Amino acid sequence: MRGLLTAELRKATATDTSWWLLLATAAIGVLGTLAPLLAADPQAGNLLSDHRLQEALHGAAAGITLVVVAGIVGMAGDWRFGQADQAFLATPTRWRVVVAKTVVYLGVGAVYGTAAAVAATAAAWGWYRGNGLALPLDRSAVWLTLAGCITVAVLFGPLGVAIGAIVRNQSAAIVGALGWMVLVEPALFQASPSTFRWLPTMASFSLRNMPSDAFLPVMPAAGVVTGVVVAALAVGIRSVERHDVTT
Amino acid sequence: MSSQSVSQPPVACRSLTKVFDGDRVVDDVSFELEAGTVTGFVGANGAGKTTTLRMLLGLVAPTSGDALVDGRPYRELAAPRRSVGAVLGGPGAHPAHAARTHLRILATAAGLPLERVVEVIDLVELDAHAGRRVGTFSLGMRQRLALAAALLGEPRILLLDEPVNGLDPPGIRWLRWLLRSLADDGRTVLVSSHLLGELAEIADRVVIIDRGRLIADAPLAELMQGQTGRFEDVYFRLAGTLTRPATATDVRSRP
Numbered sequence: 166m167r168g169l170l171t172a173e174l175r176k177a178t179a180t181d182t183s184w185w186l187l188l189a190t191a192a193i194g195v196l197g198t199l200a201p202l203l204a205a206d207p208q209a210g211n212l213l214s215d216h217r218l219q220e221a222l223h224g225a226a227a228g229i230t231l232v233v234v235a236g237i238v239g240m241a242g243d244w245r246f247g248q249a250d251q252a253f254l255a256t257p258t259r260w261r262v263v264v265a266k267t268v269v270y271l272g273v274g275a276v277y278g279t280a281a282a283v284a285a286t287a288a289a290w291g292w293y294r295g296n297g298l299a300l301p302l303d304r305s306a307v308w309l310t311l312a313g314c315i316t317v318a319v320l321f322g323p324l325g326v327a328i329g330a331i332v333r334n335q336s337a338a339i340v341g342a343l344g345w346m347v348l349v350e351p352a353l354f355q356a357s358p359s360t361f362r363w364l365p366t367m368a369s370f371s372l373r374n375m376p377s378d379a380f381l382p383v384m385p386a387a388g389v390v391t392g393v394v395v396a397a398l399a400v401g402i403r404s405v406e407r408h409d410v411t412t
Numbered sequence: 413m414s415s416q417s418v419s420q421p422p423v424a425c426r427s428l429t430k431v432f433d434g435d436r437v438v439d440d441v442s443f444e445l446e447a448g449t450v451t452g453f454v455g456a457n458g459a460g461k462t463t464t465l466r467m468l469l470g471l472v473a474p475t476s477g478d479a480l481v482d483g484r485p486y487r488e489l490a491a492p493r494r495s496v497g498a499v500l501g502g503p504g505a506h507p508a509h510a511a512r513t514h515l516r517i518l519a520t521a522a523g524l525p526l527e528r529v530v531e532v533i534d535l536v537e538l539d540a541h542a543g544r545r546v547g548t549f550s551l552g553m554r555q556r557l558a559l560a561a562a563l564l565g566e567p568r569i570l571l572l573d574e575p576v577n578g579l580d581p582p583g584i585r586w587l588r589w590l591l592r593s594l595a596d597d598g599r600t601v602l603v604s605s606h607l608l609g610e611l612a613e614i615a616d617r618v619v620i621i622d623r624g625r626l627i628a629d630a631p632l633a634e635l636m637q638g639q640t641g642r643f644e645d646v647y648f649r650l651a652g653t654l655t656r657p658a659t660a661t662d663v664r665s666r667p
Contacts, residue, residue: 172521179513180506247504250471251561254498255521257470257487410471 169256169265176248177239177269186235187277190228194281194314195288197227202292212298215306222307223373225278225285226314229321230346230366232277234339236270236325240401241335249410260402263330267398270322278318282311310374313383317369317390324365324394330401333408354379365393420483422447422569422600423468427477430463430624437463439624440477445602445617447568450595452615452632453604454647460624461604462501465573469498481569493522497562499572503554504561507547511538511557514546518561532560537586551578559587569600576605588614612636612643622651 177183201220211217240263243249252262286300286307293300301307325342332338346366353361358379361367368389371380380386423445430438438460445451455461466472467479470486481489481496489495505514515529533542536556541549546557555578562570570591576584591614595601602619605611611618618635620628627650628635635646 168520168523172517175513175517175520176506176509179509179517181508242506246506247500247502248506249504250498250500251504251518252521253471254469254496255493255518257489257492409466409473411466 166261166265169261170268172255173239173262173265173269174272177235177273180238180242182238182242183235183273186231186238187280190231190277190318191280191284193228193231194225194285197224198222198285198288199292200224202289212293212296213301215304218301218304218306219310219374221289222285222310223314223370223375225281225311226317226369226373228281229278229314229318229369230343232274232318232321233325233328233342233346235273235277236266236322236327237329237332237335237338237342238325239270239273240266240326240329241333241338242329244333244410245335253410259405263326263398263402263405266326267323270326271319272322274319274322275315277322278315281318282314285314286311306374313373316387317372320390320394321369324397327394327397327401330405331397333404363389365390420480421445422482423571423602424480424483425464425468425477426480428464428467428474428479429476430460430467430472431475432463437624438467438474438621441621441624441626442477443619443626443629445569445600447600448595448598449616450591450601450603450614451617451619452611453602453619453621454608454611455604455621456651457606458623459621461621462573464621465498465500465571465602465604468571469496469500471500491523491565493518493524493565493567495565495567496569496571497565497567498570499555499558499562499575501573503546503557505546505557507545509546510543511546511549511560512542514557515560515564519564522565524565528564528566532563535563535590536560552580552583555579556583559590567599570594570602572601572603574605575603576607576610584610608644608647609642618643620647620650627651 198221201224205212205217243252253259256262290300328338328342332341350364350366353364354367362379362381368381368386371383371386372390421444425441425443428438428441429436441464453461463472467474468481468486486492503514512529515532516526519526519529533539536559538553538556538560541553555575559575575587579587591601591603612632615632617631618628636643639646
């Protein structure tokens, strides 16, 4: 398993797409953090409230859907370029390949989440400093929000692997996942928050410490996101084991 | 070598059948390969060659019958890369990966020493291009890379699907030499190809399938015995005309 993990890690890091997505995740995290701060009135006097800090720093996770894309590329990309043949020739017990990718993309998610959190913190620190204030890094509103963003990124990497294993067509998987996470879930949530806050992307907002009572409490939200990831991985492994590799 | 591999043929298909969406793409095919021989695997497009190879490699599940390597399904091999090397229509590499990186990934996944990467790159004469991205490779270079991947584990069995595709004349000559020397070294080589003349140059034995059914499985010399034409003529005399596997006698008795 160690060789397989090393091979999958090497595969992930040798692909330009992984690095571009990392850069984009951090950049969107910066924009997501600065947008609410730039819209805020510096004279209003509430810039250091917990609510304001959470609202700004949860922007670190604004690009976190790209972690899902990275996971999809890591799994479904194997079918796109014929790498699945090679992977399953070396490791005919296919579930081991999916498990190895899951472990690797847990790590990839951690790296993406940390990069986005660091970039968002730096952007917020610069903005506060520009307004003559110090970003209170010791406040729980700050570090709980950043820790939540990293946690969501860690969970979304394997989610991407699972989606890639189930769909296998890379383009369809990316379009479907982004459409669901960015359009469908928010629209459903707008229509009925109490019902659709149980959907995984909406649940992830409370993990990110989004300041709103409309979302689930943190623990049930963590259960929902983790449960969806585990269930999707189980379906993905079963799908990879059962389907012929014909590409 | 295990006692099982001594008593079993290196590769065996037994009543192998695959049905895709009601279409029998491989239909009750049985043959065995011998160690130390090059076997040509011949058939038209869609005849079932690639599906047969993929069943032998555990990538496609047979609907019925057995596809066995050393007497067991590929998925049960302890160290598959050391037992079987395969070329399946290209290197199976990410176009953004360098050739060397691709081979290092494969070697690592299979638990093979990274020194083998250097050795196979030299063997397929890609050393001048090992740092280049696979996406910039010509078809011939991609085939050489696929062969390098197949040879990584120094396997005793090679299953090669159209390995000649894209190779230039020196490359074809080189491949002919390589396959011959591998067989002379006691390895089992199965080569599918549309290039009948090329196969006739390198194959000791020929397996012909047509529309999923086995129509010939015999030593090439036996099939050609008494024939004035080329192997191509023998093939067209057989293909699509028989309801049972042909023997050399069948070929000689046909006009």
